[in-house]
Amino acid sequence: MRALAFAVLMLASSGQAWARKLPTGEFLSFPLDVRSAAFAEAGQALASGAGAVTFNPVALHGVADQQVYFTHAFLFESIRSDFLSYGLSRGPHHFGLIYHHVGYGSLDGRDIAGNSTGGFGPDDTVYGLSYATFFKAVEIAGTYRFIDSEIVESARTSTFDLGARYRINDEWVAAASGRQIGGSLKYEQESDPLPTQIAAGFGWTPSPGWRLAADLIYPLYQPSFMAFGSEYTWSVAPELSLSLRAGANTKTPDLGILSNLKAGFGLRYRAIEVDYALHAGGELGQAHLIGLGYRFGRRSRP
Numbered sequence: 001m002r003a004l005a006f007a008v009l010m011l012a013s014s015g016q017a018w019a020r021k022l023p024t025g026e027f028l029s030f031p032l033d034v035r036s037a038a039f040a041e042a043g044q045a046l047a048s049g050a051g052a053v054t055f056n057p058v059a060l061h062g063v064a065d066q067q068v069y070f071t072h073a074f075l076f077e078s079i080r081s082d083f084l085s086y087g088l089s090r091g092p093h094h095f096g097l098i099y100h101h102v103g104y105g106s107l108d109g110r111d112i113a114g115n116s117t118g119g120f121g122p123d124d125t126v127y128g129l130s131y132a133t134f135f136k137a138v139e140i141a142g143t144y145r146f147i148d149s150e151i152v153e154s155a156r157t158s159t160f161d162l163g164a165r166y167r168i169n170d171e172w173v174a175a176a177s178g179r180q181i182g183g184s185l186k187y188e189q190e191s192d193p194l195p196t197q198i199a200a201g202f203g204w205t206p207s208p209g210w211r212l213a214a215d216l217i218y219p220l221y222q223p224s225f226m227a228f229g230s231e232y233t234w235s236v237a238p239e240l241s242l243s244l245r246a247g248a249n250t251k252t253p254d255l256g257i258l259s260n261l262k263a264g265f266g267l268r269y270r271a272i273e274v275d276y277a278l279h280a281g282g283e284l285g286q287a288h289l290i291g292l293g294y295r296f297g298r299r300s301r302p
Helices: 002-011 034-038 057-062
Strands: 066-074 080-090 093-103 107-110 116-120 123-135 138-150 154-167 172-181 184-186 191-193 197-207 210-219 225-237 240-249 261-269 272-280 286-296
Touching: 034 225, 034 240, 034 261, 034 272, 034 286, 057 093, 057 123, 057 138, 057 154, 057 172, 093 138, 154 184
Parallel strands: none
Antiparallel strands: 066 080, 066 286, 080 093, 093 123, 107 116, 123 138, 138 154, 154 172, 172 197, 184 191, 197 210, 210 225, 225 240, 240 261, 261 272, 272 286
8 A cells, every 4th residue: 555655646647747748756746834734735925934945935034033944744654754944034135954855665666577676765855945035025035956866766856946925015915936947857768847836825914813825826737726724823821822724725626625624733932833734635645744943033923
């Protein structure tokens, strides 16, 4: 079953295909930002902090001084994902470092006749550098990522993420991003593109503590979908706040309504943040994401 789950995650890509190619590197589509995972992949305009830099790199604008953030995800079957990020801000300049590793456990290899060829342990590793600043009143940002992927053969490539955000007024924010722009992985003879994705959305704060997000996501090689998320934050004690989050999207309508519903929560005490998200995975089960962050110096805006 684990081998089947791995094969589906790495190779399945229903929907549109561009230039007769299907994307590879599907691990890059795994949710890493715990907050946006609870929003069902909405929240381009609300992304904030070092932990959200792979969702939209303008999230670095949410780091006021320094922040380190770690996410561990229990994905389908025995697949594990670890993500570590660091953000540093100096005036209008924001810098980020990211490290992401996905391990798939040990799998049994088979040749074309079905004979065992021994075990192998696929894994994927990503290293990244991010930079964010302003262009007039618009927040802009970009990330360079180097990808080292290994199934049986190894493949390496580079790719870019770009993001922008504009604060319309105190209540409304608009943002957009492009992820996995360029790059392809070649394991043997065929070279396949990365899962490029474009997203745009709005964030609305109708009252203090309550935030809403609505996004349109367009994966270049799969059908587009919409995502909606909501978050409400309470101050439950001096310097302690609790955020409840929920979201829904139209990504997998054939798998039933439950596969499109997500939820989570966040706790923040002084400079420490703890986040959790339950991210349903349809036929492959559920994913649990746990995030832990620590902010150095001044506090960042939410």
